[in-house]
Amino acid sequence: MNSFLFQLDQINTIASQILAEAANQTIFLFYGEMGAGKTTLIKAMAEALGIEGQASSPTFAIVNEYAGKSGPVYHFDFYRLKNQTEALDMGYEEYFYSGNYCFIEWPERIPDLLPLNYIEIHISANADSSRQITLVKI
Template sequence: MRDFNGQLENEAATLHIGRLLAAATLEGLQAPDGSATVIHLHGELGAGKTTLARGILRGYGYEGPVKSPTYTLVEPYELDRRRIYHFDLYRLADPGEVEFLGTEDYFAGGNLCIVEWARRGGERIPSADLEIELWGEGAGRSIACTAHTGAGIEMVTEIVKKLRAGVDV
């Protein structure tokens, strides 16, 4: 399955989708070439991108604070099962600034890279396995997921399968 669209009625629903994404990436999902699994998060300020990233990290068992790396540009999370890098490129003035982050190391080695505002990085940010768009006002949100690779298709398929089965992670 390549696409998934849905409604997230509140923050808890956004966190739940994040945990489902984590479960999908935990189940042996690794790029065959050893590169990172890449998820791009799109949406306006306050759309829920960081909340979704928090849900993914919670799904991996991380219980510490998860803040938007708006000022640091990247937050690393060294977890037992995987390294996760959470990027927020909102403050980039030019895509060339990505070079100073040393992204070659982040986007390799089977890591999971979650990138908010990925379009601001231009072609210097690897293409997404999965792109997620969030939008809406108030407590509710809409979500649209689009897979671009086999890994992305596996993620979308797993999410939909678990939602239909009523799986709570």
């Protein structure tokens, strides 16, 4: 478990560090309150992976696909799911088990569908506008 305290202007460095520490892990679960910075961190991680163009939150689409240098990168936002069946209906397995990067916001909405191995990223905002990130490898 690693923990980082950083200001938002350091987010690109933190994103690169997270990817380096992840080694070959491609599934990332993002936990944090609304506005904590989950999407901002995912954007920085996507940029570190060479994603062309601006990554954006898939709040209404549920999943966005970005063209990366070494294959697609999938960004999920399960906040608006009513139940896990909606994730089943969209074919989540094809994404999660593709071997490609998957960045998953609000994974607590699909607790029974999570893969066996992933990295949890817990992010919180502090009163001084800094962010605290804790990484947990599962």
